Amino acid sequence: MAFRFTTETLARRERSGAGPTGDAAVGRRDDRPLVAVTVIVPAYNEAATVAETIRSLQTQTVVPAKILVVDDCSEDRTGEVAAAAGATVIRPDANTGSKAGAQTFALGRVRTTFTMAIDADTTLAPDAIERLLEAFADKDVVAASGFVLPQRVHTPWERGRYVEYLFSFGFLKQVQDFYGVPLISSGCFSMYRTDQLRRLGGWSGRTLAEDMDLTWSAYQAGLKVRFIPKAVCYPLEPHNYRFMRAQLRRWSHGFVQNVQLHWRGILPHPFLRSMVAVACWDAVIGSLAFLVVLPLLIALLSPWFALGYVIDGPALLVPIVFTAMRRRELVRALVSFPCFYPLRLLNALIFVRAVLLELVLRRPLLVYEKGH
């Protein structure tokens, strides 16, 4: 099994005096297993959050061999804070311009069997790395990601995102994984087999959704990707309109860019092809129905057509309530539920705009705008 192999390998290195492969193992006194995982934390102006991320990595049930923070020429004290928290900090000569750039900069320094990427504003459940490693017992698995839930659920935007994630990760992603084809190995918390990751070219900056690009490239190379719902991570989600818009713009443009880039390559993969086809339909036709057809029906025929915006609410609540109950967060989920609708409307609006800009006007979004 991959997990046992990596632990034993590192334990042998320690016994033989060869030393562990990374800094996290130096001076270790606890009994937790050391695993052959290097964690890459790309960080740009993350002084406020990076220490918490590092702490959550250090308190895992298994110990990663190295925690590598890429201080992407931050203007705040990100590097100092990360070093003080116990991570190895590296800094490129100039800002790499994107998360993908920062991660790929660090990939050359990885010497372990597995590479994990985590955002600098994301914390993990204590057993997240251990759970994620279990996916690699299958030698064909190249990447695995976990369940994502917002770290803070206070503002309406955070609440909307919380509900969206309960639905997506509690139902959609689990069905995708049953068929062996998660649509994306989420960039905020994913683990990869290092040699395969290098063979795939690391994280590419050619689209704004580098995680989707990498996942679809893996499928085209005949490799497997897994979603492990028991490995939970908690990123900070956009708390206001400005950040939410920036994130949704990046995701929407990233999706369109990936469809443009990979559409020929994914056609031979039946489930992936089907998912992308219905997603394209929803993103364009569904969004237009939301933004144009329904308002017209309301204006011309009857205000009752406004129910079209919320009519699927009770059905959506089924997986949301189920997942929230398992997490003992039912009240939070129910209170947050109405916030899902404005987020969905904004998502539709931004998607239509992204399609228009990328495909019709040929004005692609090229600048990586941070939105958490």
Added chain:
Amino acid sequence: MTVGIPGAGLGGLFFVVCALLTIPVELVRTVLGRSSKARWRRAVHHTALATSIIVVLGATYWCLHLILPIARTTTHASLSGIPLASALMTLILVALVLALAYVLRLVLGQRGRGDTRDS
């Protein structure tokens, strides 16, 4: 990230249908000796969720049918208030989108083979 409008639309229906198909898929895998208890647990879980979603969706339409006069005029061929025609039309639309993607694959596959021969 979730593409498009999570919940509503074809994507939602596509995943409900996929969830309903997990048990037949697992039956086939069992016959081929490629199943496990864990996979069966997941298949039952997905099917239960998908069935609940359909029941709740039906109940929602049924309630609307009872309460709103406009629902009675816009749901054709309904059975006890459940808009079977609308549900069927959406299913057909999903099938059409999937078929379109498949046809695209066939056409490009042919063209790819043709290109290879030409070169």
